[in-house]
Amino acid sequence: MQHRTGLLISPLEGAGDSGIPLYVRVFNRIRDAILSGSVGAGERLPSERTLAADLDVSRTTVEAAYRRLAAEGYVDRHVGSGSYVRSRFPERVTAAMEAAASARAGAGAERVRLSRRGERLARAGTGLVTGTVPMFSSCVPGLDSFPSATWNRLAAQRLRSGGTSLLQHAAPSGVRLLREAIASHVAAARGVRCDWRQVLVLASTQQALDLSARLLLDEGDAVWLEEPGYNGARSAFAAGGARIVPVPVDADGMDVAAGRAAAPHAKLAYVTPSRQFPLGARMSLARRAALVQWAAASGAWIFEDDYDSEFQLGRQPLVALQGLDEGHRVLYAATFNKVLFPGLRLAYCVVPEPVVEDFALARNVVDGGQSAFLQVVLADFIADGHFAAHVRRMREVYAERRDAFLAAFKAHLDGRVRLGNLEGAFQTVLWLPAGADEAAVSAAALRLGLDLPPLSRFRLEPSDAPGLMLTYGGEPPERIEAGVRQLAALLESTSRPAAVAA
Numbered sequence: 001m002q003h004r005t006g007l008l009i010s011p012l013e014g015a016g017d018s019g020i021p022l023y024v025r026v027f028n029r030i031r032d033a034i035l036s037g038s039v040g041a042g043e044r045l046p047s048e049r050t051l052a053a054d055l056d057v058s059r060t061t062v063e064a065a066y067r068r069l070a071a072e073g074y075v076d077r078h079v080g081s082g083s084y085v086r087s088r089f090p091e092r093v094t095a096a097m098e099a100a101a102s103a104r105a106g107a108g109a110e111r112v113r114l115s116r117r118g119e120r121l122a123r124a125g126t127g128l129v130t131g132t133v134p135m136f137s138s139c140v141p142g143l144d145s146f147p148s149a150t151w152n153r154l155a156a157q158r159l160r161s162g163g164t165s166l167l168q169h170a171a172p173s174g175v176r177l178l179r180e181a182i183a184s185h186v187a188a189a190r191g192v193r194c195d196w197r198q199v200l201v202l203a204s205t206q207q208a209l210d211l212s213a214r215l216l217l218d219e220g221d222a223v224w225l226e227e228p229g230y231n232g233a234r235s236a237f238a239a240g241g242a243r244i245v246p247v248p249v250d251a252d253g254m255d256v257a258a259g260r261a262a263a264p265h266a267k268l269a270y271v272t273p274s275r276q277f278p279l280g281a282r283m284s285l286a287r288r289a290a291l292v293q294w295a296a297a298s299g300a301w302i303f304e305d306d307y308d309s310e311f312q313l314g315r316q317p318l319v320a321l322q323g324l325d326e327g328h329r330v331l332y333a334a335t336f337n338k339v340l341f342p343g344l345r346l347a348y349c350v351v352p353e354p355v356v357e358d359f360a361l362a363r364n365v366v367d368g369g370q371s372a373f374l375q376v377v378l379a380d381f382i383a384d385g386h387f388a389a390h391v392r393r394m395r396e397v398y399a400e401r402r403d404a405f406l407a408a409f410k411a412h413l414d415g416r417v418r419l420g421n422l423e424g425a426f427q428t429v430l431w432l433p434a435g436a437d438e439a440a441v442s443a444a445a446l447r448l449g450l451d452l453p454p455l456s457r458f459r460l461e462p463s464d465a466p467g468l469m470l471t472y473g474g475e476p477p478e479r480i481e482a483g484v485r486q487l488a489a490l491l492e493s494t495s496r497p498a499a500v501a502a
Helices: 022-036 048-055 059-071 091-111 116-124 148-162 176-190 205-216 231-239 256-262 285-298 353-366 372-383 386-412 438-447 477-493
Strands: 002-004 007-009 075-078 082-085 199-202 222-227 243-250 268-271 301-305 330-335 347-350 427-431 467-471
Touching: 022 059, 048 059, 059 075, 059 082, 116 231, 148 372, 148 386, 176 199, 176 330, 176 347, 176 372, 199 205, 199 353, 205 231, 205 268, 205 301, 205 330, 205 347, 205 353, 222 231, 231 243, 231 268, 243 256, 256 285, 268 285, 285 301, 372 386, 386 477, 438 467, 438 477
Parallel strands: 222 243, 222 268, 268 301, 301 330
Antiparallel strands: 002 007, 075 082, 199 347, 330 347, 427 467
16 A cells, blocks of 8 residues: 555455446545545646556546546646646635535544543644745755765665665664764764663654653653743643643743742753754853752753754854763753754664663654664764764855855845844744734745744743744755845735834
8 A cells, every 4th residue: 555645545446336437436536535635736646557556447547537637627637747636726626625624524523532641642743743844944954965975875885785684673772883873973072971772763852752751751740841942842741741831041041940940849851952942042051050950959850952053153062961960860862854854764862871771662662663774874874974074064054054044134134123043053033023923924924935933832921022933054045035035025015013223
């Protein structure tokens, strides 16, 4: 069974359909996928030959179904390029889609009853993932500069030398070769103190958050979360039944004293100390020491998300918080998905020695582990020096893109919005004038294809400081300039905010 353009493809079966012509049954299947939203507007349908093979029917049958789809207004057909779901449908088709959505909602309300834990999990996932990647999307690195030829060569070498062993299941904790490479890298680059056995290879930092919530928190436990802060962390801990305690952030990072005043007996603190997300502050050494001391004294855990320390621009990052920890209370997580490419799905968490085995056992239950093949290729990429070279190269690329953004800002936005911290390689905050409707500006920008989430998305408490997060690292300079011009035009044509003081 395969998945193509949102269609669940399998041979047509079912005696109950025996009286319906075969081409009509193919038409019905594709039409229903369009009406349900499984196939989105503008998506290309499989070729007649491909779909015929998938459904085990003749090309003539598929051709007849496609002709009917076109005749009834569901698809547009273009000679030489294929058949595409229409972006705009006739009124009768739109009405049918609305009726289908209403029927699904009604049927779901009648039939589906989730557990309380399931309800929390479903609610927590709202807004975390989108199906499109507009300009300035967060967590998207500069893919145009990735050394694909080098990666492909290493992958081919491993396939030739590894035989079928690399196609087997990997250990839940990860392939030893990669775990050793990670342990060496974080020790040298970030001052992390660990044995390779403490390294757990995961799909993402989000998975590390989920495992930590499951294993370290009980229902109702308090968790300190930076305010504003990463909503993926908030979602993971809320889904686990934790009580989220927002702790304010200033120029020195999380205010530990404020956290102790609000919830002195919290079970866990989530922090981004190297570069606070989304504001960009670097946690001071005094606050780092205070946080570690609090965790040791109260028996709490610290989850250190080191999401972009590889690409600090202009100054060296401080040693990881984990390197200050003498009480084995810090979990240190980072990802290769943002450094290399999102589809890699490889990240890691350095787990305190007392709970390493527990995390490994839980990982076996959750999903069993990541691809052994990709892990070994990544280990080679690190061991041969390509990872370090890529990081050095990308620092130059991101510095160039930051300069391009700054130039575009000065040309088009200066005096209209105020610029936030620019020491990271990926994103910054655009502070809007007091009273501006950040949600409305963000929604209008998204309609133009610009992903500029409002800061309220990362807050639990209201604020009178409206702003937008802008991620420029994934865009080449010419697109950065074009996107900033679009934003300036949007601000000019809609909100028309008063000029702000420099």
